[in-house]
Amino acid sequence: MRRGVRMFYLYSAMDAQCGDASDLNGPEKYFSNSTVESRRPSGSIERGQEETSDVFGDLLELPVEITERRPTCVRCGRPQKVCLCPFLPARPLEVSTCLYIVQHPAEESRALRTVPLLAASLPPGKCKVLVGRRFSEERNPELAAVCRDPHTLVLYPGLDAENLEDMEKEPSTSAHNIIIIDGTWSQARDMFLRNALFRLPKQVQLRNTLSSQYVIRTQPTNMCLSTLECAAAALSIVERRPAIQEQLLRPLQALCTFQLQHGAQVHHSKEQLLRTGRYEKPMPKNRRKIKRMEQLISNLSI
Template sequence: MTRGVAERQLQIPRRPQKVCLCPFLPVHPLNVSTYLYIIQHPAEENRVLRTVPLLAACLPKDKCQVKIGRRFNEDRDPELSAICRNSSTLILYPGEEAANLEELAPNLPNCPSNIIIIDGTWSQAKDIFYKNSLFRLPKQVQLKTSISSQYVIRTQPTNRCLSTLECAAIALSIVEKNDDIQEILLRPLQALCSFQLQHGAQIHHSKEHLLKNGLYNKPLPKNKRKLRKMELLLNNVKI
């Protein structure tokens, strides 16, 4: 193991040697010009099988910063406020007003850009995005890709949902114009899922898949809003 990998392994949860993820990290942090800012919901920090530590271990320290919290403003985080007001900053969050990053990328300036990604469940991410006015200042973008998530050890709402690491991997490969970035960043995630499945974990299909195939065995929610969301999933309506 090289010194660089040994130092970066401290960023990921300790694991037994036979399931160590260090061999799947790049020998040196990826040389990227883009700065990632991960806005992490506090509940995500305590999850064992999270993807942000893997992402951070693959990138230079100054290129992947994690900010934990639910509410942000200029007084609490002037640095984040300045980033949100920077014209070269993008926030990755899907919606009707979001531009497709794949289509926007050719027109992006060559100077280093900032990408903000919210890390949490979809309901947590939605709460953070809509209840923090700072996050409506940057250009909003989304991924056009239709690939399915490889993060199969955690249930996603729909077949189109991706983990934070996967979103970052695709976004970086687009703005950096380097497909190798996506492949390199996904290696530790693929290894993590493989190890977990080998040791008894089950593949988690999306809630959309379970509903459409009659495999959802939990009681239906009584809350009308949650029930409506499940109906939209069943009818393949984007939510």
């Protein structure tokens, strides 16, 4: 029996045997339980306590249904029935670049995450996931050392960011490190602004020529990419191997296809919904949020 059903029976039994305080007349119904009980005869209180303990005892004897979780694949982290391993590279891709995914804690509970697919496609140690909102020298010495490394890049768009495609490869044998923030766009912005470590490396961004294939999740604009898509594009550029992007995106394409075949809907970007007048959610009242939404579409006030 599920917990909610048990609690229903418990409350019903207690109301029937001990009385419901909401049935008291007059101002007594606003008194605390101790005030009401003090007006009852001591024998009545003792009997009520005994009957309540009997109710709890009966509930403890009821069988508990243990729901077993679906067995999951060790490599891709998906349930075995919808395993995506056939779409992953046969062997982890050999790359010299090391990815550091700083992940917002809320991303851990999302069912359709892309980071596990990314980690499963790369060799151990080439995709390190660090979960948290705040990172510092004291708590994250390894990440701090990486941020101070001159060969480290942080992938985050902005006015100070240089297009990764335009960067000339340094004549050095040292491998690159790339830091990518994993979260919603508001979460990523908060993490970037509130962590001074992320402003130490060279800031880079991808050219706005890519369109997201992660169509089962709503994005702010058509050009916003998932973490897996960002990593795939960045690795293909830094490693100078365009085939990397295609290999890393294959499991994402399979994931979206499977979800769409089983009832999922294509999620258009917020930008597209606003442009076509199909945005159905209430408009925000906060001026900062309104301005942000106005920036999604040109020459239109909301």
